[in-house]
Amino acid sequence: MLELHAITAGYDRRAPVVREVSLTVEPGEAVGLLGPSGCGKSTLARVAALLHRPDSGTLVLDGEPVRGWRHQAPRALRTAIGVVFQQPRLSSDPRLRLADLIAEPLRATGRREEAAGRVAELAAPLGLTPDLLRRRPHEVSDGQLQRACLARALALRPRWLICDEVTAMLDASTTAALVEAIEHYRSTTGAGLLAVGHDHTLLRRWCDRTVHWDALTSSDGHTTAALDVPASRSAR
Amino acid sequence: MTSISDATSGTAAAEEAEEAEPVWRSRGTDRRSTRTIRVYTSATLIVATVLAVLLVPPAVQLDQQAIDLSAKLLPPSWEHPFGTDDVGRDLLLRCVHGLRVSLLVGVAAALAATVIGTAVGACAGALGGWVDRGVMRLVDTFSSVPHLLLGIFIIAMFRPGVWPVVISVALTHWLSTARIVRAEILSLRSRPYIDAAVSGGASRWRVTVRHLLPGVLPQAALAAVLMIPHAMWHESALSFLGLGLPTHTASLGTLVQSARGSLLAGQWWPTLFPGLFIIVPTLAIAGLAGAWRERLNPRRRSELML
Numbered sequence: 001m002l003e004l005h006a007i008t009a010g011y012d013r014r015a016p017v018v019r020e021v022s023l024t025v026e027p028g029e030a031v032g033l034l035g036p037s038g039c040g041k042s043t044l045a046r047v048a049a050l051l052h053r054p055d056s057g058t059l060v061l062d063g064e065p066v067r068g069w070r071h072q073a074p075r076a077l078r079t080a081i082g083v084v085f086q087q088p089r090l091s092s093d094p095r096l097r098l099a100d101l102i103a104e105p106l107r108a109t110g111r112r113e114e115a116a117g118r119v120a121e122l123a124a125p126l127g128l129t130p131d132l133l134r135r136r137p138h139e140v141s142d143g144q145l146q147r148a149c150l151a152r153a154l155a156l157r158p159r160w161l162i163c164d165e166v167t168a169m170l171d172a173s174t175t176a177a178l179v180e181a182i183e184h185y186r187s188t189t190g191a192g193l194l195a196v197g198h199d200h201t202l203l204r205r206w207c208d209r210t211v212h213w214d215a216l217t218s219s220d221g222h223t224t225a226a227l228d229v230p231a232s233r234s235a236r
Numbered sequence: 237m238t239s240i241s242d243a244t245s246g247t248a249a250a251e252e253a254e255e256a257e258p259v260w261r262s263r264g265t266d267r268r269s270t271r272t273i274r275v276y277t278s279a280t281l282i283v284a285t286v287l288a289v290l291l292v293p294p295a296v297q298l299d300q301q302a303i304d305l306s307a308k309l310l311p312p313s314w315e316h317p318f319g320t321d322d323v324g325r326d327l328l329l330r331c332v333h334g335l336r337v338s339l340l341v342g343v344a345a346a347l348a349a350t351v352i353g354t355a356v357g358a359c360a361g362a363l364g365g366w367v368d369r370g371v372m373r374l375v376d377t378f379s380s381v382p383h384l385l386l387g388i389f390i391i392a393m394f395r396p397g398v399w400p401v402v403i404s405v406a407l408t409h410w411l412s413t414a415r416i417v418r419a420e421i422l423s424l425r426s427r428p429y430i431d432a433a434v435s436g437g438a439s440r441w442r443v444t445v446r447h448l449l450p451g452v453l454p455q456a457a458l459a460a461v462l463m464i465p466h467a468m469w470h471e472s473a474l475s476f477l478g479l480g481l482p483t484h485t486a487s488l489g490t491l492v493q494s495a496r497g498s499l500l501a502g503q504w505w506p507t508l509f510p511g512l513f514i515i516v517p518t519l520a521i522a523g524l525a526g527a528w529r530e531r532l533n534p535r536r537r538s539e540l541m542l
Binding site for chain 1 (some may be wrong): 428
């Protein structure tokens with residue numbers, strides 16, 4: 001279970017982007033989170049991926065409350081969640097070849113000897129040829145890079161996947177290939193998925209359940225207010 | 237309607253013509269070609285300096301320390317192209333030896349300063365929080381003391397020699413590199429690929445060494461090269477004040493210092509040539525590094541003008 005309870009988070013304590021949001025993802029379930037641009041769903045995804053410390057609220061992962069974020073989170077917890085970001089260009093180190101990019105989590109966790117085999121295993125179904133794997137991020141297209149980023153997220157066989165607008169910059173066929181790869185991984189491992197996006201059609205067809213951002217508000221309805229008026233005004 | 241659109245398109249055309257004026261274009265190309273000339277001149281001078289420093293002392297089997305009192309203070313001639321000093325030593329040979337020492341000190345001090353600065357800046361930037369605040373206040377404190385003065389304090393703790401000068405210059409010049417590296421790391425740290433690395437289980441150390449430091453390397457290398465002329469000036473200044481190298485060791489600073497007396501007597505060559513040897517290589521290095529900096533960051537060119 002990935003449980004977010006009454007999460008308030010943002011980049012300025014006086015004007016949080018996410019207010020009192022709660023969301024639960026069951027094991028093996030695919031949840032689509034829909035919301036307009038700028039509503040804070042990416043921030044929520046970062047909190048769920050242990051990459052951003054919330055101002056308040058709790059995150060319970062597989063029954064255990066999370067106490068630290070980023071480097072303060074235990075490595076086993078961090079690597080239990082695979083993250084794919086919206087912009088592959090920004091989320092890949094420009095100096096690493098795609099093969100190294102995909103192998104990086106394995107090397108970082110001291111499983112260097114598995115790297116070559118795992119990269120080949122991940123790359124083939126995603127259509128990443130050995131030629132592509134030798135290139136650096138600026139030498140491949142957005143779609144190819146996003147597939148490499150997905151392979152990197154799957155390298156450590158995470159139990160949870162968080163996809164933040166992964167298909168926003170891609171064409172229909174790449175989107176289909178990416179979704180198919182994620183679904184294939186989920187069907188073999190039973191991993192849960194939190195997919196964030198604004199594409200209703202895609203998320204409705206992809207996920208078991210979709211939630212609209214507005215529906216996540218707690219009883220006092222703060223989040224709805226935050227959607228309509230500038231954060232600073234609603235903070236007063 | 238047609239007339240209006242004609243008129244607007246006419247204005248647009250006129251504007252375009254104005255923009256494509258030869259004056260404007262020639263200024264653009266001019267600037268570019270002066271830059272190319274500057275790069276080539278600087279590179280040639282640097283190569284010449286390095287060759288002179290490496291090849292002349294072994295090739296010319298004359299002793300730069302050989303004293304010949306019968307030939308003291310001779311003006312430039314074919315036999316002594318730069319003349320001789322007050323005890324009859326050949327100035328060309330002394331200058332080349334001096335340049336050798338000054339370059340060695342400059343390069344060693346710049347490298348040491350960059351290593352210290354990069355390490356401190358990377359720690360501050362990567363760890364953040366109170367470490368960052370503490371370290372940067374320390375940097376501010378050090379920067380508030382004039383660095384020549386601080387360098388004199390440091391050098392006073394050692395016997396005169398080459399390495400005390402290197403230590404003194406290095407310990408007073410890592411501050412700007414630390415600031416540059418910290419700022420660069422702070423900007424890299426918020427990139428999504430760092431998030432991806434954290435999520436992939438990378439430790440703080442690995443994030444810093446594998447993802448952050450390679451990103452600041454170009455800036456750090458540039459800072460190191462720009463530091464070389466600065467360090468050479470500092471060596472000269474310290475030696476000129478009699479605090480750097482011992483007077484019998486030829487360095488550009490000691491040469492100028494020992495020639496000070498004869499300048500008042502009208503002998504210009506013992507000061508002029510070592511002076512030129514300080515100015516020309518440092519300007520060449522600064523020129524080349526400046527061009528590199530413009531290439532590295534063309535957007536901020538106006539801010540970077542020296």
